[in-house]
Amino acid sequence: xxxxxxxxxxxxxxxxxxxxxxxxxxxxxxxxxxxxxxxxxxxxxxxxxxxxxxxxxxxxxxxxxxxxxxxxxxxxxxxxxxxxxxxxxxxxxxxxxxxxxxxxxxxxxxxxxxxxxxxxxxxxxxxxxxxxxxxxxxxxxxxxxxxxxxxxxxxxxxxxxxxxxxxxxxxxxxxxxxxxxxxxxxxxxxxxxxxxxxxxxxxxxxxxxxxxxxxxxxxxxxxxxxxxxxxxxxxxxxxxxxxxxxxxxxxxxxxxxxxxxxxxxxxxxxxxxxxxxxxxxxxxxxxxxxxxxxxxxxxxxxxxxxxxxxxxxxxxxxxxxxxxxxxxxxxxxxxxxxxxxxxxxxxxxxxxxxxxxxxxxxxxxxxxxxxxxxxxxxxxxxxxxxxxxxxxxxxxxxxxxxxxxxxxxxxxxxxxxxxxxxxxxxxxxxxxxxxxxxxxxxxxxxxxxxxxxxxxxxxxxxxxxxxxxxxxxxxxxxxxxxxxx
Numbered sequence: 001x002x003x004x005x006x007x008x009x010x011x012x013x014x015x016x017x018x019x020x021x022x023x024x025x026x027x028x029x030x031x032x033x034x035x036x037x038x039x040x041x042x043x044x045x046x047x048x049x050x051x052x053x054x055x056x057x058x059x060x061x062x063x064x065x066x067x068x069x070x071x072x073x074x075x076x077x078x079x080x081x082x083x084x085x086x087x088x089x090x091x092x093x094x095x096x097x098x099x100x101x102x103x104x105x106x107x108x109x110x111x112x113x114x115x116x117x118x119x120x121x122x123x124x125x126x127x128x129x130x131x132x133x134x135x136x137x138x139x140x141x142x143x144x145x146x147x148x149x150x151x152x153x154x155x156x157x158x159x160x161x162x163x164x165x166x167x168x169x170x171x172x173x174x175x176x177x178x179x180x181x182x183x184x185x186x187x188x189x190x191x192x193x194x195x196x197x198x199x200x201x202x203x204x205x206x207x208x209x210x211x212x213x214x215x216x217x218x219x220x221x222x223x224x225x226x227x228x229x230x231x232x233x234x235x236x237x238x239x240x241x242x243x244x245x246x247x248x249x250x251x252x253x254x255x256x257x258x259x260x261x262x263x264x265x266x267x268x269x270x271x272x273x274x275x276x277x278x279x280x281x282x283x284x285x286x287x288x289x290x291x292x293x294x295x296x297x298x299x300x301x302x303x304x305x306x307x308x309x310x311x312x313x314x315x316x317x318x319x320x321x322x323x324x325x326x327x328x329x330x331x332x333x334x335x336x337x338x339x340x341x342x343x344x345x346x347x348x349x350x351x352x353x354x355x356x357x358x359x360x361x362x363x364x365x366x367x368x369x370x371x372x373x374x375x376x377x378x379x380x381x382x383x384x385x386x387x388x389x390x391x392x393x394x395x396x397x398x399x400x401x402x403x404x405x406x407x408x409x410x411x412x413x414x415x416x417x418x419x420x421x422x423x424x425x426x427x428x429x430x431x432x433x434x435x436x437x438x439x440x441x442x443x444x445x446x447x448x449x450x451x452x453x454x455x456x457x458x459x460x461x462x463x464x465x466x467x468x469x470x471x472x473x474x475x476x477x478x479x480x481x482x483x484x485x
Contacts, residue, residue: 042117179259
């Protein structure tokens with residue numbers, strides 16, 4: 001009996017332990033299943049399966065993500081300027097490096113983070129969801145780099161898109177005050193297809209915020225210094241319907257130090273050299289050659305300037321006026337030098353003619369003295385009717401009046417000699433009057449007359465040149481500083 005009782009207890013114990021083992025195994029299996037289910041819900045794929053996202057889903061990709069089509073989609077835009085890479089004046093383009101942030105709401109996307117292990121946001125490819133067709137109005141060249149391929153999706157349906165790009169945009173330059181100019185370039189964002197009733201594009205921050213952010217994130221500015229950036233929202237009507245546009249205006253200042261050193265100062269030095277050329281003698285040709293060389297140097301500077309400034313400027317830039325003014329002053333100085341050299345040549349020619357006149361007058365005076373001696377002789381013949389010979393008269397010097405006493409007739413010669421003497425006396429008087437006239441003309445045109453005139457011209461022109469250069473430079477720099485574009 002006792003052995004049977006113990007056997008019964010043993011059998012009952014074995015049945016109880018086996019049932020407990022079965023319960024434990026079942027609990028383990030259930031826990032594993034639950035762990036697997038939790039693991040499946042703690043990843044992005046679970047959210048994608050929950051939302052039923054796919055590239056072929058028209059619900060997410062075909063049109064604006066709104067339940068009621070009468071509602072509009074709010075798109076917030078934010079731009080940060082990271083670098084001003086270049087400003088090409090000749091074709092009026094700005095090259096900048098920017099970051100663009102877009103944010104909008106997709107009404108079809110929503111999940112509870114608690115159901116997916118606290119996941120509040122995820123990253124998916126841009127091909128899975130609709131995106132606003134935002135473009136830059138001023139952009140002339142597409143960015144060679146590929147756009148960002150991902151979107152950030154939040155559990156409440158807010159979609160974020162971030163993209164960096166190098167923008168080559170048009171910018172109407174005002175180069176009137178070059179190289180002391182400020183430029184304002186716009187980068188405007190708007191939708192390509194949607195009107196303002198469908199997409200309301202608006203900036204995300206104020207002017208002060210975007211300026212501070214750009215200053216903090218600015219990496220390089222090349223030739224231009226960033227001053228500030230403002231953002232405005234405006235409505236445009238370009239395709240017979242209204243569209244909202246966000247316009248970022250970038251204000252920049254040109255670094256003018258290199259232009260002062262490489263352009264403005266050389267032209268000023270050329271003016272100084274042209275002024276110093278007045279110390280060079282006018283008698284030679286070195287002064288004229290020097291002035292022409294300086295004038296050609298300014299012409300080269302003008303050609304270099306023509307390659308920098310755009311040809312579509314409405315007004316002549318002040319730097320072009322500066323070059324033209326300096327060129328005009330140097331040209332006027334060159335013309336004055338040509339006039340002075342002409343007067344000096346005229347004075348030299350007058351002196352040569354005067355020397356020749358004096359020599360001729362001396363020769364005529366010698367002949368006149370010989371004739372006077374001959375005439376005195378004939379006066380003696382008139383009184384005495386006898387003259388043996390005429391002394392001092394040679395056949396070579398006075399061939400027209402050389403006579404031999406032996407050739408005169410002896411009879412009745414007194415009356416003939418008297419007539420000849422009167423004729424010679426008349427010729428002598430005419431020669432005397434001619435000599436007085438030549439002497440008077442020579443006394444009126446004294447030696448060095450044009451030389452003295454040249455000294456006066458140089459003196460007054462130097463005073464005028466100094467005054468003109470001073471006034472011109474003062475006006476130019478005052479306009480560069482004070483005039484607003």
